[in-house]
Amino acid sequence: MMTLDELEIGKSGVITAVNGEGALRRRLLDMGLTPRTKVMVRKVAPMGDPIEIHLRGYELTIRVDDAKDIEIERVAD
Amino acid sequence: MIFALGGNQNCGKTTLFNQLTGSNQHVGNFPGVTVEGKRGTIKGHPDVEVVDLPGIYSLSPYTSEEIVTRDFLINEKIDCIINITDATNIERNLYLSLQLMELDIPMVIALNMMDEMRENGNTIKIQKLSEALGVPVVPLAAVKNEGVDELVEIAIETAQHRAKPAVKDFCSGAVHRAIHSVAHLVEDHADRINVPSRFAATKLIEGDEPMMNALRLSDNEKDMLEHIVTEMETETGTDREAALADMRYDFIEKVCADTVIKTGKSKAHERSVKIDSVLTHKVWSIPIFVGIMAVIFWLTFGVIGAWLSDGFTVLIDKVIALIDMGLTSYGINPVVHSLIIDGVCAGVGSVLSFLPTIVVLFFFLSMLEDSGYMARVAFVMDKTLRKIGLSGRSFVPMIIGFGCSVPAIMASRTLPSDRDRKMTIILTPFMSCSAKLPIYSVFVMAFFAPYLRPVMMIFLYIFGMVMGVLVGLVLKKTAFHGEPVPFVMELPNYRMPGFKSVVMLIWDKAKDFITKAFTIIFTASVIIWFLQTFDTRLNVVTDSSMSMLALIGQLVSPIFRPLGFTDWRAATALITGFSAKEAVISTLSVLVGGNINAMLPTIFTTKAAISFLVFTLLYTPCVAAIAAVKRELHSRSMALLVVVGQTVFAWCVAAIVYNVIMLF
Numbered sequence: 001m002m003t004l005d006e007l008e009i010g011k012s013g014v015i016t017a018v019n020g021e022g023a024l025r026r027r028l029l030d031m032g033l034t035p036r037t038k039v040m041v042r043k044v045a046p047m048g049d050p051i052e053i054h055l056r057g058y059e060l061t062i063r064v065d066d067a068k069d070i071e072i073e074r075v076a077d
Numbered sequence: 078m079i080f081a082l083g084g085n086q087n088c089g090k091t092t093l094f095n096q097l098t099g100s101n102q103h104v105g106n107f108p109g110v111t112v113e114g115k116r117g118t119i120k121g122h123p124d125v126e127v128v129d130l131p132g133i134y135s136l137s138p139y140t141s142e143e144i145v146t147r148d149f150l151i152n153e154k155i156d157c158i159i160n161i162t163d164a165t166n167i168e169r170n171l172y173l174s175l176q177l178m179e180l181d182i183p184m185v186i187a188l189n190m191m192d193e194m195r196e197n198g199n200t201i202k203i204q205k206l207s208e209a210l211g212v213p214v215v216p217l218a219a220v221k222n223e224g225v226d227e228l229v230e231i232a233i234e235t236a237q238h239r240a241k242p243a244v245k246d247f248c249s250g251a252v253h254r255a256i257h258s259v260a261h262l263v264e265d266h267a268d269r270i271n272v273p274s275r276f277a278a279t280k281l282i283e284g285d286e287p288m289m290n291a292l293r294l295s296d297n298e299k300d301m302l303e304h305i306v307t308e309m310e311t312e313t314g315t316d317r318e319a320a321l322a323d324m325r326y327d328f329i330e331k332v333c334a335d336t337v338i339k340t341g342k343s344k345a346h347e348r349s350v351k352i353d354s355v356l357t358h359k360v361w362s363i364p365i366f367v368g369i370m371a372v373i374f375w376l377t378f379g380v381i382g383a384w385l386s387d388g389f390t391v392l393i394d395k396v397i398a399l400i401d402m403g404l405t406s407y408g409i410n411p412v413v414h415s416l417i418i419d420g421v422c423a424g425v426g427s428v429l430s431f432l433p434t435i436v437v438l439f440f441f442l443s444m445l446e447d448s449g450y451m452a453r454v455a456f457v458m459d460k461t462l463r464k465i466g467l468s469g470r471s472f473v474p475m476i477i478g479f480g481c482s483v484p485a486i487m488a489s490r491t492l493p494s495d496r497d498r499k500m501t502i503i504l505t506p507f508m509s510c511s512a513k514l515p516i517y518s519v520f521v522m523a524f525f526a527p528y529l530r531p532v533m534m535i536f537l538y539i540f541g542m543v544m545g546v547l548v549g550l551v552l553k554k555t556a557f558h559g560e561p562v563p564f565v566m567e568l569p570n571y572r573m574p575g576f577k578s579v580v581m582l583i584w585d586k587a588k589d590f591i592t593k594a595f596t597i598i599f600t601a602s603v604i605i606w607f608l609q610t611f612d613t614r615l616n617v618v619t620d621s622s623m624s625m626l627a628l629i630g631q632l633v634s635p636i637f638r639p640l641g642f643t644d645w646r647a648a649t650a651l652i653t654g655f656s657a658k659e660a661v662i663s664t665l666s667v668l669v670g671g672n673i674n675a676m677l678p679t680i681f682t683t684k685a686a687i688s689f690l691v692f693t694l695l696y697t698p699c700v701a702a703i704a705a706v707k708r709e710l711h712s713r714s715m716a717l718l719v720v721v722g723q724t725v726f727a728w729c730v731a732a733i734v735y736n737v738i739m740l741f
Contacts, residue, residue, distance in 0.1 A: 029322035
């Protein structure tokens, strides 16, 4: 098991679980970060945080700390 | 008829709203709450009003905009929801649609950006999508005004037939059973508060507290609800919130698999990725941002704006000279002549001449926002802003603050946490608004050599930001040390801002500014003229230092002795500046009489002028901004705190600055 923050730039994974709670978690779910969704890490902001991810055909930015709540399984591109 | 226009951010909602209403729009508050929304009547249908809802992604109970939207849709008698969606990003856009459909209000889905879809060689089977969702779907290209008329027709038809969304069962299995059981369980309660039971059920299963409180379930019913939810959680192997989000996206994926035909990649998306390889580059993003801002400021204040303003000033002076000539040849009473020329014309004219500069500044700011670049700035700056306890999203209101604090304070509404909102609102006035620009320019022109002027202007702006950061750090350590907030933000594709939207926004700002010049500034100028023309026995004074105004100014001016300026006119200008910052200059123009640039050095030494500028930069925001603070924070005492706090802070900083520069 790994989390989204551990994924290298340009690599993809499939979400297995979204942890955390409250407003943040709900927001992640609302934005489409639901189990079985494929995400790709597009880039890391200049100062190392936040990260930019690609999912469901669009770009989303989340913080590294929050990415730790997203469990993924690595997949081939 | 009333239509509500709702949809995600960045899907062309404002563009569609402008196409629908043309210039028949006005800003109003949503009933009972402080979130403002635009309203307007639809072109060619004067009996149809359309309300622009906030741009949202969901109907969760976590952000004020989402709560406002759902309360508005439930409580107001809406005849039809026009749900605008971005066809190029359809999965996430339909997520909100499914929730809106549960509200059981007639609804039409406007599928925007179909022109882009075509360009990319992709299509959506409109008929099939409409059948799958149970609501009419209308293809649209809002920017090109394609499909707008059809949309209006279909929306009116849907409203007339009261055609509610036909398909509501997006669920299956355990979630399906849970929703139906809960819907039955709470039906009576939901009817009582006029909420569709299906919507109430979904929200209860999601664990939505506002809905729970509104329904006032009995303990027994709460137990049953929890039992149903627990059963569903065990069966689906996930928790209540994830189960429902999952259910919606599952349904959407199935629908999209049947209806969306993708043969080509999105060109706009590929272009955005390319642009971002430069604009959010690891090394270059920050220098580029600084560069872009520098160019904007240089163009606004140095090139276009200044050039336009100079021309405009000549024009205004010509008009004033004409009025002056007319009045003189008519042989009007000298006191009335003085009121019109020295009072109204001097005051309003001095402010009006900055109209072009302000319009240019707003033009650039709106280009930054509408193109999608602001979101990138938030992405790049997030970590920096976190050091003062904010998120990258606070950066956007702050940048808008360079235009005007009022929209900036209102823009802070999109921030997800109360703490962020408060702090952003408090820090926004440190970004010098465009109304302070006339003050800076006039003083810098009067006191500094041409080569020093741009440096001084930039110094003032940066000084404000530095003070903002310091205050931010202090606030973070004291009043606002709290939880970090979610920073989950879409980075939309770059898009060329619609010509019409930009023109309308600029027209709006110009109109606001002109209105202000002829209302607040006009009144202030007349009052100032009156107070400086008469003494306490209402005799016309020969020298304004004998006037009522001088009396008031002299009472206040000792306060500013440690700041280096004691002239009563300076104190008076600062007082009137509270009504609007432009009034500082209009007041000084009225008071000094004649050429303000030549006269200012008779009131201030250069060092005192710097201290005066620092004080004006930092002291209380104008009445309009304070009213916005009060509205947004729902708190009179917070607004008062801003007024007093910032004025005291400004006094201290200006005193320090003055005494330090006196050492040299």
